[in-house]
Amino acid sequence: MNEARRRWAADALLAGVLLVIGMGGTRAAGLVQERPVTAFTFVLVAVVALSLVVRRSWPLVTLGVAAVGVSIYLSLGYPYGPIFFSFLVSVYTVARHRPLKPAAIAAGAALTVLLVHTVVDGNTMGLGPAAAWVAVPFAVGVTVRISREAAAQARDDLARRYADEERLRVAQEVHDVVGHGLSAINMQAEIALHLLGKRPEQAEAALTAISRTSREALDELRVTLALVRRTREGETRAATAGLARLDDLVARMSETGVPVEVEVTGDRRDLPAAVDLAAYRVVQESLTNVLRHAGAASATVRLAYLPEEVSVEVVDTGRGAAGPPGGGHGLVGMRERVAALGGEFTAGPVEGGGFRVYARLPLP
Structure with missing residues (x-):
């Protein structure tokens, strides 16, 4: 019915x-x-x-x-x-x-x-009762209408807020995936162009790396976009990005000429999906910033697995800037991602040169 x-x-x-x-x-x-x-x-x-x-x-x-x-x-x-x-x-x-x-x-x-x-x-005695039979139900009806309209407005505002948050989350995921992939491809393409006439065998290796990086970036982009698709049971497909793919990320960075060293404190273990993804994205975006803005530099990634939290630190030896003033959304996106999980985030130049990104992610 x-x-x-x-x-x-x-x-x-x-x-x-x-x-x-x-x-x-x-x-x-x-x-x-x-x-x-x-x-x-x-x-x-x-x-x-x-x-x-x-x-x-x-x-x-x-x-x-x-x-x-x-x-x-x-x-x-x-x-x-x-x-x-x-x-x-x-x-x-x-x-x-x-x-x-x-x-x-x-x-x-x-x-x-x-x-x-x-x-x-x-008989004018009927004026009062008649007025009451109109005024009382009228007041009750108006009160109910206003309260239900307010409740409906609150539901609409909540739905819009959830939709906005979902769009921002997807936009951040796409930014991280596409930004890192394109930065790596751009660096490898410059290497290939530089070596094409002098050392064609090394240029071929750079072109092979471009092909592999672009394919991996497209695969990850497909998975990221699939996050907004709901299954018939109403469950969200899980993201595949996480710290388990850190070695692949480091390998891609090394191919672009940015040496990356990874230091792990504590025993590696499975993390909640949201924490695992956030930690990986912080490392990925930090290394992308190194690739874009640090110049000739190396980077160190430090992971610390503690009983109640996991921390991520990325330090480079570059120019000490994360990009041009007011440009880009990488640091803002990382800060929002960490804050959404109740964590702490800091980023800034290091005394003596370089740039440091640190995130602490509490475990539920």
Whole structure:
């Protein structure tokens, strides 16, 4: 059953319940109040109650039928009874499902129609109760509408925030993968061009490295883009990048002429996927910055496996800058990636020359 049918069924059930209550309660009210109860009394009760079947589809029509029906009911001197419950629901529905201004105008008009009986019988004592039967359900309806609109807005804002975070995460992954691959290919291409005329055999090795690096970068890019695809079970495909691929990364850097030394403290072990990926990306982006900006330099990667955290440090012997002022997003991306896991990140020039990147990643 779709949403529209469920609403119709619920409103029909409510109308049926109020109809039964109205039929039984009106007769009892007439006996207690010693007021007349005729066949037309029950017709009015039925019309007002059954108008609630379309209350959410046509709330203003429902309120108009209820107001006119109750006004006629009171003008004929019938007993105060359950017919007011149907009127109460119609006022609430208008306030709940219509904007404030048109809902207030409709409620005011309904109150005016409802007060016709005070002119007919000259009894102004009915002004207060009539106003209450309009004001109270109207206030409740407006309150419910505002609270639900606020909740819906909060859900939309949360969904947008999650979507923005997901886009930023994917953009960062693509930046790291493509940036590193293109930097390595660019360096190897320059080497090949330089050696092509003088030492063609070494140029061929550089071209072979370009082919391998580009293929690996494309494979990793495919896996990264697959992260945004959900399986039918709603699970995200796991990324393959991690510290287990550190040796391949170091080998690619060495082929470009940047010697990299790796120092490991503690016992290597499997890390949570998010921590493992973040540590690898910090090393990858740091070495990419060395390749781009440090000039003729070497780099040292230090990994420390501690009981409650893992730390990554990359130090180079280059010019001591991570890039031109205000250029690039590498350091910003690394800082955000580490902060998202509750870690600490620092980066800056080293006294005496070089640049240092340090990240501490707590283990859950």
